[in-house]
Amino acid sequence: xxxxxxxxxxxxxxxxxxxxxxxxxxxxxxxxxxxxxxxxxxxxxxxxxxxxxxxxxxxxxxxxxxxxxxxxxxxxxxxxxxxxxxxxxxxxxxxxxxxxxxxxxxxxxxxxxxxxxxxxxxxxxxxxxxxxxxxxxx
Numbered sequence: 001x002x003x004x005x006x007x008x009x010x011x012x013x014x015x016x017x018x019x020x021x022x023x024x025x026x027x028x029x030x031x032x033x034x035x036x037x038x039x040x041x042x043x044x045x046x047x048x049x050x051x052x053x054x055x056x057x058x059x060x061x062x063x064x065x066x067x068x069x070x071x072x073x074x075x076x077x078x079x080x081x082x083x084x085x086x087x088x089x090x091x092x093x094x095x096x097x098x099x100x101x102x103x104x105x106x107x108x109x110x111x112x113x114x115x116x117x118x119x120x121x122x123x124x125x126x127x128x129x130x131x132x133x134x135x136x137x138x
Contacts, residue, residue, distance in 0.1 A: 011028045011052040026080035064094035074102045076110040
C-alpha cells in the first residue's frame with residue numbers, strides 16, 4: 001500500500017470497535033483504557049475532532065483524536081497508526097490535517113509516549129520544558 005492510497009477524513013462517528021482495533025494494531029492500546037468500552041465510547045463522543053486514515057479497502061489504518069475548542073487550543077490525545085503502515089507518512093499527515101481542521105491561531109499540543117519522542121522530533125515538533133501534569137487525584 002502506498003501513502004497516496006490512503007483516504008483521510010474527519011470522522012466524528014468513528015466506532016469504538018474500529019478505534020480499539022487500531023489502538024491495538026498501533027501499540028497504543030497498552031497506554032489506553034481499551035478494556036473499558038464505556039470509557040472509550042465517552043472518549044470518542046467527547047472528542048472535538050477525529051481525523052482518520054483508511055486504506056483503499058476502507059480499513060482504518062490511522063486515527064488522530066483531539067480535544068479542542070477550535071479557538072485557542074487543541075490537545076491531540078491519540079495518534080495511532082497501524083504498525084504495518086508506519087513509516088509511510090500517515091502519522092505526519094494526520095497531524096497536518098488536525099492542524100488544518102482547527103485553523104489558524106490555535107495552539108496544538110500533545111504528550112508523547114516515551115517510544116515516540118524521536119518520531120515527533122523528526123516530524124519537526126518542538127519540545128516544551130514548561131509542560132506539567134496533574135499527578136495528584138482531586
